[in-house]
Amino acid sequence: MEDLKTRISKIIEKFDDRYGTDHRCFLHYKEPYQLLFATIMSAQCTDNRVNEVTKDLFVKYPDIKSFAEADLKEFENDIRSTGFYHNKAKNIIACAKMLVERFDGEVPSDIDDLVSLPGVGRKTANVIRGNIYNEPSIVVDTHVMRISRKLGVTKKEDPVSIEFDLMKKLPKDHWILWNIDLITLGRTICKAPVPHCEECFLSDICPSAFKKNTKKK
Template sequence: MLGDDAGRGGCTLWGVTSLPAAERPAGAGDRAAQVLAHLERLYPDARTELDFRTPFELLVATVLSAQATDVSVNAATPTLFERYPDAQAMSQATPEDLEPYIRRIGLYRNKARHLAALARLLVERHGGEVPNDFEAVVALPGAGRKTANVVLSNAYGFPAIAVDTHVGRLSRRLGLSAQTNPDKVERDLQALFPNERWVFLHHALILHGRRVCFARRPRCSACELLACCPQIGVTDAA
């Protein structure tokens, strides 16, 4: 659950304490406001690109999305959810039962094992429902901090920033964080942005990373954030 001090600057959220300002890049605070303004203009309707109807479907889709594209997950989940619409149904499945539905997704064998175990635990511990509690979600097989942040923010409206490869890369390039550890990047972003914009920020950074600020040859010449971007770590821009 959310801590009493959740908010902007020096916050403690789900066991994460923000780093001192001295450990963030110079000018990060001023840059953050500019970055947010640009992102709000560019991606006003930013949201998760995973298709889901229930917290259970979002949890399953998020577990499947690790080291896989949202497109591949969205292609697989309709038939998976038609056969296993909830935790109760999936708890009766073996990993071998699940594998054919997700075979085109990376690491599908490991993910099938996680989903079978995850569904059983949801039934045994939470009455088949996805808990709206951070530590409870983190404790589920195949889940972690990023998964919990995605599920709790999108399914239950909790303020959270899930740091994936796109969010981490853009945070460093934009001079918002000097960290490579996702938990520390999350702390830096929490301290720089108001908590009511954390969910939007996460989705907008992902969209910008997918459409403009690529890992290799980012489209710097076409980037509308260029004026406030120090391009940290960019070696081959287009």
């Protein structure tokens, strides 16, 4: 069996051929803070649903100050359909307040500053760093966790260990793309719980191809 480095290069080449190398974001936004709040809302929710909600939300709350001054109950109602709306509303309003008070209304680029914001973990921080500041970063969401393991690129299990392991193994110029590519593959071909290996352009180099699904993969 060829070594992991060679296999990763082949996987990346196939992704580039198939999906291209343009960076794209699945959440709609114009301003950095809008992407930040949309990402907080996207936890346990589809990007499409978040995009539906933010279409009106970003009109109703047209700047960061209006988010900071939002009425909690009313805001909960505004974002109710994204699920877990009590926590999300509380975090978004607190996050907006902290951005106004501590960061002059700007979304910071430093990862430590980002994770100091309410409701912002490494995943959300990396979405901002990658999409807004074009800083190489690896966003580990459910697709990246599941498919990176299926492809045998990592054996780690928790998101932070996976992120650091992938940073060691993937070329830096593909850190942002890894998330974009794996989300695209996960939504169309390598679906959970049953992947469509027969349609997959990676089946000749994927160690999990045509294997029965197991809990860990």
